[in-house]
Amino acid sequence: MAFGDYPKEYNPAVHGPYDPARYYGKPDTPFGQVKINELGGWFARRNKTPSAIIGACSRAWWRWQHKYVQPKKVGMAPFFQLLAGSMTFFYVINYGKMKHHRNYKYH
C-alpha cells in the first residue's frame, strides 16, 4: 500500500463507494464490549504499525466529520468541540508552565 492508495481490504466491487470513516478489514470485538480481563488480548491483537495507527486516526477524524461537520444543517457543536479539544490540548502541553501559577501551597 503506497501513499494515496485505498486500504488493501477495500474492494470496490463488494464495498461500493469508499467510506473513509469505515474499517474494511475483519472486525474484532468493539472496544465498548470488551471485558476488562480480555483487554490485554484485545490490545495484543491490534495492528500497531505507524500506518495502521495513522489509518485509525484518519477513520476517527472522518467519523467525527460525518457526524458533526458534514451534515446539511449543523449547529455550533463541532466548533465548540474543536474549541474544547484545543483548549485541553494546549493546557496539557503548557501544564509545566501553568504549575508555577498555583495560588495555594497546600491542597
Added chain:
Amino acid sequence: MLSRLALRSAAARQLAPTSLVVRGSASSGVRDEVNFPRPVRGEPGKVRLGFVPEEWFQFFHSKTGVTGPYTFGVGLITYLCSKEIFVMEHEYYTGLSLFLMVYIAMKKLAPNVAAWLDKEVETVEKEWNQGREDTLSTLEKAIADEKKAQWRAEGQEMLIQAKKENVLLQLEAAYRERAMQVYNEVKKRLDYQLEKSNVERRLAQKHMVDWIVTNVTKAITPDQEKQALDRCIADLSALAVKN
C-alpha cells in the same frame, strides 16, 4: 504500424495509475448492500451543553440515572480545581469573560444567523441540483424529440411510398397514352390503305366500264345500227297497231 506501436505504449503507460480499478474489478465479488450500504448524509449528532455528545449521557444513564453525568462533571471539575490541577491563573478570568461574551452572542444572534445560514444552504443545494435537473430535462426533451423525429421519418416513408405509387400511375398513364397513339396511327394507315384500295377499285371499274362502252360502240357497224333502227320502228308500229 508505427502509430499502432505508439498507441500500445500509450495504453501501457495509462494502465499503471489505474491499477487500483483493475484490481477491484478483477477479483470476483458481488456487491454487499447489506453490510456495506451506500453512505447517506445523515442528521448531525445530538450534543448537550453545546459540545458534549449525547452518547456520553446515554452511557451514564443506565448506571447513574439522568443526573449522573452532570454530577460526574461537577465532581471532576471540583476535584481539578480543589487540587489545583486546573490552575486558575490570569488567563482563566479572560476565558470566563470570553465565555460570557460567546454565550450572550449565541443567545442573541444564533437564531437569526441559523435561519439565514439554513436559507443559504437551501439555495446552494438548489443551485447544485439545478444543473443535474437541467441536464435531465434536456436529455428527456432530446429523447422526446428523437422519438418525434423517428415518427416523422416513418411518415416520410409513407410519403415516399405514395410518391412511388404516383410515379407508377404516371407511368401507366403514359403507357396507355402511347398505346392509344399507336392505335390511332395504325388505324390512320389502315384507313389510308382502305381508302386507297377503294379509290383504285372505283377508278378501275370506271375505266373498265368506259373501255367496254367505247369498244362496244366502236363494234357497232352502220348496218347493224340501221337494222336496229328499223327493228325499233317496226316494233313501235306493231305496238301502235295493237293499241
